[in-house]
Amino acid sequence: MSAFCRDCLNDIALHDDAMTADFLCPNCGSPRILAHRELHQLSLCHIDCDAFYASVEKRDNPELLSKPVIIGGGKRGVVSTCCYIARTYGVHSAMPVYQAKKLCPHAVFISGDMAKYRTASQQIRQIFDQMSPSIEPLSLDEAFIDLTGTEKLHGDIPAKIIALAVARIEQDIGITVSVGLSYNKFLAKLASDLNKPRGFSLIGKAEAPALLAPMSIAKIWGVGKVMQKKMKSDGISQIGQLQHLDLKYLITKYGVMGDRLYHFSRGEDSRFVKSQRPTKSISNEITLQEDLSDYAALKSLLWKLCEKVSGRLKEKNYAGMTVTLKLKTSSFRQITRSSTLDSPTQMAETLYKVGARLLEPECNGQCYRLIGIGMAGLCGTEQADQPDLIEGGRAKEIKTERLMDDIRRKYGKNIIKKGRNLL
Template sequence: MPALCRDCLTQIAPSRRCPVCGSPRVVSHAELYDLSIAHMDCDAFYASVEKRDNPALNGKPVIIGGGHRGVVSTACYIARIKGVRSAMPMFQALKLCPEAIVIKPRMDAYVEASRAIRAMMEELTPAIQPLSLDEAFLDMTGTTKLHGVPPAVMLAKLVRRMKTELGLTGSIGLSHNKFLAKLASDLDKPHGFSVIGAAETQTFLSNKPVSMIWGVGAATLGALNQAGIQTFSDLLRWERTDLIARFGSLGDRLWHLARGQDKRQVSAHEPMKSISNETT
């Protein structure tokens, strides 16, 4: 089974530690060097930029947002452990984490950092689809010949450069389509690298909640739950025609996603969905 040290980028045999540098940050998967659709998601992006630019904040809970009457834009992982979440009223966040340091957003700094990351991505592939300042899809198909190594190695190199050159970390999801790549990037945060291969797709999805589907908000989730659909296994029990009759075009999309199918291409021409996802 192929394995890769995410620190020294050596391709190795499966091992708990890299035999070259001793790092425990080893990723191994049967399809590691065959997959080429990736999702890169920065870790607590706004808060990470603030901590990078002000080392005195390291080790402290940081919340980005307005004043006491405002809302939380994002929070670092220390504050999240206390229950702080994006879009939470600030007074509620400070009740959960009264020792938190609240900082107003500095969009110029975040945009500058995002541009630097984008420039690194462009050295890997022209097929980049940014979703926001802090996350993007990359299609690395056909780049092995260009770089001399599989996409997984270049993606590990990307996040290593982000950390060493920019002082920021990101998590990689690698799979055979966009839907699964985005799911994978959330599996091992922060600073993770997760793989969902074609062979394991159905097994991986079977017991997962449909709330994991990107774009399924509270209203849609409520409608699905009302229909008795809580997991991907529940979706599999529905006929395609019945899902379409009940949920329209969404039903057709759900039928495909339940089977791990997503034919959407990584498109550099898609508009960004938001300034920042900032939930991860």
């Protein structure tokens, strides 16, 4: 059986019966041994940061290391993420903050700092880029990476290159990650969840069907609560049951999803790692501390959201054509209103004026618990906000905003603000 130490990276010669729970690396004494019969053949991995936001906060404040940390705040907010200590109290992502406070009242609650998390994510991505050109980010804290064919480039097998990258992330960035290594995306993602935190799990072709068989159907990507309910009513609760059903039956019973159920249950997944995933929209929203119906109050919040969306558009060199306002009523009914512009923009002022126009007719006594603004129809900035294509008044606004952007780049984001920020 092929094996190596995750800490010193030395190869270890193992007989099949030599790998026991108390086996230590003969070179450095580490118990973190990676052993698998298909170690040299597996090259597609899923890397997932462990409780990412909370880990960044603990990295920056060592006093938090032994405390339960929950990212999310406000009476109406939800938990973005929580550390593993908090999870022992039953706290989990997407849980309402008030409920998390009941389960873990002594936890440290932090509203979060997305700019800081994005910086850490970019630093991790730089390490990923050195591993392979085939990277598919799923969010700030996770990505698929295909290292097929990189052995000649790195002079070693993918598993070792990943272990080296993981060590660099821990040492240079100060957070931990978990890895799933397999021969396709479905199994790599599944493997990364098997042994968190600081896990490194492998699933090979020979073992996949037997490993999957006792698992819940919820482990199959795309099988949500509604599909689970339907399948359980048909007597199917474990993946192994799907392995005994033919493709035609599953497609007849579950439509397009039936094809995925058939192949995934057998450890088959033909999806490729997509190196480029075009951004379709950029948006920002806020859940209100108290329900609001007043137009002026909502409009004041809207401006701050527009500044954030505009900032991200400029940062990514995008402009957009379609402005979308999002509202959620106190009874959780969602309302969206959109307007398509004559030409693309990335300006906060333009976004705000269109958003305010969309907002005004919706302020008819209805109370809202959430407001958001977004830009879709994204494109490059070549034709965006061109002075010769727009009227004089708006041209002056654009010139002013660009001047403010220049000042912020030189002296900091908070050095200059518009008067409406003070409302």
